[in-house]
Amino acid sequence: MQSQAKVVIVGGGMMGVGLAYHLAEEGWKDVLLIEKGELTSGSTWHAAGQCPSFIGNYNMAKIHHYSNTLYPRLEKLTGHPTGWHGCGGIRLATTPEEVDWFRHVAGFAANVGFEMEIIGPERIRALNPWLNTEGILAGAHTTMDGHVDPASACNAMAAGARQLGATIVRRNRVTGINRLPSGEFAVVTEQGSVICEHVVNAGGCYAREVGAWVGAETPITNMEHQYLVTEPLAAFKGLDTELPVMRDPATAGYYRQEQKAGLVGIYEHYGAKEAWAGRGGRPEWQSENELFEGDLDRIAPWLEKALERMSIFAEAGIKRVINGAIPHTPDGNPLVGPAHGVRNFWQCCGSSIGIAQGAGCGKYLAQWMVHGDVEINMASVDPRRFGGYADADYTRAKSFDDYHNMFETPLPGREIHAGRPSRVTPLHDKLTARGSVHTEVYGWERPKYFAPAGFVEQLQYRRNNTFDLVAAECRAVRERVGVMDLSSFAKFDVTGPGAEALLDRLTANRLPRKPGGITLTHVLSEGGRIEGEWTITRLAYDRFYVLTGAGAERQALDHLRAATGADVTITNVTDDYGMLVVAGPGARAVLAPLTDADLSNEAFRWLTGQEITVANVPVRALRVTYVGELGWELHAPMAELGKLYDAIRASGEPHGIADFGSHAVNSLRMEKGYRGFGAELTNEITLVEADCLRFHAPDKGNFIGRAATEARRRTGVATRLVYGTVAATDCDIYGGEAVMLGDRVVGVCTSGGFGHATGKSLAFAYLDPDASGDLEAVILGERRAFTLLDEPAWDPGNARQRA
Numbered sequence: 001m002q003s004q005a006k007v008v009i010v011g012g013g014m015m016g017v018g019l020a021y022h023l024a025e026e027g028w029k030d031v032l033l034i035e036k037g038e039l040t041s042g043s044t045w046h047a048a049g050q051c052p053s054f055i056g057n058y059n060m061a062k063i064h065h066y067s068n069t070l071y072p073r074l075e076k077l078t079g080h081p082t083g084w085h086g087c088g089g090i091r092l093a094t095t096p097e098e099v100d101w102f103r104h105v106a107g108f109a110a111n112v113g114f115e116m117e118i119i120g121p122e123r124i125r126a127l128n129p130w131l132n133t134e135g136i137l138a139g140a141h142t143t144m145d146g147h148v149d150p151a152s153a154c155n156a157m158a159a160g161a162r163q164l165g166a167t168i169v170r171r172n173r174v175t176g177i178n179r180l181p182s183g184e185f186a187v188v189t190e191q192g193s194v195i196c197e198h199v200v201n202a203g204g205c206y207a208r209e210v211g212a213w214v215g216a217e218t219p220i221t222n223m224e225h226q227y228l229v230t231e232p233l234a235a236f237k238g239l240d241t242e243l244p245v246m247r248d249p250a251t252a253g254y255y256r257q258e259q260k261a262g263l264v265g266i267y268e269h270y271g272a273k274e275a276w277a278g279r280g281g282r283p284e285w286q287s288e289n290e291l292f293e294g295d296l297d298r299i300a301p302w303l304e305k306a307l308e309r310m311s312i313f314a315e316a317g318i319k320r321v322i323n324g325a326i327p328h329t330p331d332g333n334p335l336v337g338p339a340h341g342v343r344n345f346w347q348c349c350g351s352s353i354g355i356a357q358g359a360g361c362g363k364y365l366a367q368w369m370v371h372g373d374v375e376i377n378m379a380s381v382d383p384r385r386f387g388g389y390a391d392a393d394y395t396r397a398k399s400f401d402d403y404h405n406m407f408e409t410p411l412p413g414r415e416i417h418a419g420r421p422s423r424v425t426p427l428h429d430k431l432t433a434r435g436s437v438h439t440e441v442y443g444w445e446r447p448k449y450f451a452p453a454g455f456v457e458q459l460q461y462r463r464n465n466t467f468d469l470v471a472a473e474c475r476a477v478r479e480r481v482g483v484m485d486l487s488s489f490a491k492f493d494v495t496g497p498g499a500e501a502l503l504d505r506l507t508a509n510r511l512p513r514k515p516g517g518i519t520l521t522h523v524l525s526e527g528g529r530i531e532g533e534w535t536i537t538r539l540a541y542d543r544f545y546v547l548t549g550a551g552a553e554r555q556a557l558d559h560l561r562a563a564t565g566a567d568v569t570i571t572n573v574t575d576d577y578g579m580l581v582v583a584g585p586g587a588r589a590v591l592a593p594l595t596d597a598d599l600s601n602e603a604f605r606w607l608t609g610q611e612i613t614v615a616n617v618p619v620r621a622l623r624v625t626y627v628g629e630l631g632w633e634l635h636a637p638m639a640e641l642g643k644l645y646d647a648i649r650a651s652g653e654p655h656g657i658a659d660f661g662s663h664a665v666n667s668l669r670m671e672k673g674y675r676g677f678g679a680e681l682t683n684e685i686t687l688v689e690a691d692c693l694r695f696h697a698p699d700k701g702n703f704i705g706r707a708a709t710e711a712r713r714r715t716g717v718a719t720r721l722v723y724g725t726v727a728a729t730d731c732d733i734y735g736g737e738a739v740m741l742g743d744r745v746v747g748v749c750t751s752g753g754f755g756h757a758t759g760k761s762l763a764f765a766y767l768d769p770d771a772s773g774d775l776e777a778v779i780l781g782e783r784r785a786f787t788l789l790d791e792p793a794w795d796p797g798n799a800r801q802r803a
Helices: 014-026 058-078 096-112 121-127 150-163 204-212 296-309 354-371 392-404 428-433 467-479 499-506 550-563 587-594 638-655 662-672 706-715
Strands: 004-010 031-034 089-093 116-119 138-142 167-169 174-179 185-189 192-201 221-230 245-248 253-258 261-266 318-328 335-338 345-349 436-441 444-450 482-485 490-495 518-524 530-540 543-548 569-572 577-583 609-614 617-622 631-637 720-726 738-741 744-755 760-767 775-779 782-788
Touching: 004 014, 004 185, 014 031, 014 150, 014 345, 014 354, 031 150, 031 192, 058 096, 058 150, 058 354, 089 096, 089 121, 096 116, 096 138, 096 738, 096 744, 116 121, 121 138, 150 167, 150 354, 192 204, 204 318, 204 345, 221 253, 221 296, 221 392, 245 296, 253 296, 261 296, 318 392, 335 354, 345 354, 428 436, 444 467, 444 482, 444 662, 467 482, 467 662, 482 638, 490 499, 490 550, 499 543, 499 550, 518 706, 530 550, 530 609, 530 617, 543 550, 550 569, 577 587, 577 638, 587 631, 587 638, 609 638, 617 638, 631 638, 662 744, 662 760, 720 744, 720 775, 744 775, 760 775
Parallel strands: 004 031, 004 192, 031 167, 089 245, 192 345
Antiparallel strands: 089 138, 116 138, 174 185, 185 192, 221 261, 221 318, 245 253, 253 261, 335 345, 436 444, 482 577, 490 543, 490 569, 518 530, 530 543, 577 631, 609 617, 617 631, 720 760, 720 782, 738 744, 738 775, 744 760, 775 782
């Protein structure tokens, strides 16, 4: 075996092989994949091979769609069969809310590129005459997908990888990975060591242990999943067309034709089992092609429903039961991207739908590794979307919930309570008593909205019974004053003689020149794409306070630590400081009696910060808000947050102070036309497309991404960000909806919401550069006029913030 390689991939299942193929295709030929057994011998070989187009996450749909377009042509590319069955699929809906979900997904299908049609019971019966359609309202019919033979498809990609120059070594167990002083890795195997620049963890069910060798956290749980295959059915022998794959929330699973037999897979809603639970949650290293004994009693309630739907399956005996392990992450998406804190160590694991996702994950991770940029938004698969809070107990609780609810409809507002609470502020119980309904953000409990006792949210895609509650919170902020616990922000102290030079090199905007100055700036890739959005306050000439969104905590740390030197100290103070937002026309009147600091406009200008005392609590007071009103962010020691909140509430009572949550924040920021990181600002685009060149200072020096941004400005863009109003009725933009110009798809919405102060439904979208005229956004299957605005719907001159 070779002793040097550019990249070593550990694991030869669909995820690892898919990456090897696409790395070689992208131009990296010196790729070595090492598998301890035979290729596919982990979870790949026993998978059912489903390849759905239908999935509720816009960017995951792109991953699936790529796989579904590669597998049908892979045999021609490699000369090896894949066992592709392009039979399509139908997902069933039995409630109006599920039908609305179908309409939402259909709205972004055109942008992603897969064909989807919502069909009624008669059409469903025509496609599957053996299906009992009682209680079924509609079906989501996707025609470009189907299923594949997992081992054949994996081996076809392996053949393609070899043909393109990659090397695959089987029957060689990796026993450890060591980081060398040079920054390279020594991958230790039974056949010797390999020195390499990059390592990829594609270890499947062993991924936690592979990551642990280099200190990388890999939050997955291996779950048992069962499907059964029936004896051959006489009725199937004469079929000219294969039945579509059926996916049925009522049966918690899927069922389809398997050659001339039937196949039924179940994700039981309770009683699921962790694979190898009695053996540490993973197989022994010598394990290969392992299955567990079938347990039909565990899936019986849902299996009975499936057999009621497809009674023809009940006529045949069970030929075999496959009970094998599949990994699940806390949110159900795979881990694809850089590991936190270990440069050039990459994750490509944790996929519970690995056959459908293997090729797509491989393609986009290969882009990231080779070019440093990816053509789709990777936030939903980036391993760093989880933090240290995702320990073994949290991961197990969330993964079980993900398994149990694999076929549930993900209605907006649904809160997953497994594993919670994980990260709370001292205000959690106090705010709960005041009616806060919390949501989870990067492990933190964050107020979503406030409701009276006994209130139950009606989950649906259309405006629901939270609408008036959120409206009242928005009016309080616009007309009086509001207070919110936003402690979940990621927070860093960057200090030392080299702090300014480091931040200048990392970010695109000019840093504040004087202590007290605040700037909004972006972290870019070498290719100029947006990788982070930071608010930086200069507390002193050698001391900076850096803030970013909760979910970007680990990404920000990786950027800071990769660029740091001996003359800079970086301290993560996220858990040390809580943060209250006090915003609205009455904000100054509420805070003034609590501090000796001069809060007048002359003494404390907008976009400046000061270290002051409020209610005898030392705070870093920043005059900046995300809601477009006079206000301050008060960053206080976490232990004293309760004291500060109580004082603000008491001072605010005469001014009609109100608590508000993140739903109100979204409404208020949409009215101000504030872009959202992860929605409008992603790794797909540059500051030019995002219309953010006002945050770009090309004359300040040679910061990362400067040259690429300037080049993009000169050459023009393929898409542009716009903002406007939508003629919505009872549903607003969520993100992913298509924008139409006549019969042509010309863009995609990124986020939206109803502006309660303006009475307008608002949205952001990326459009083709030449798209103009009578634009329409597709909302739940209906085309609604989308009228572009040249300025924010609320206070375009920022007079209220400057007050």
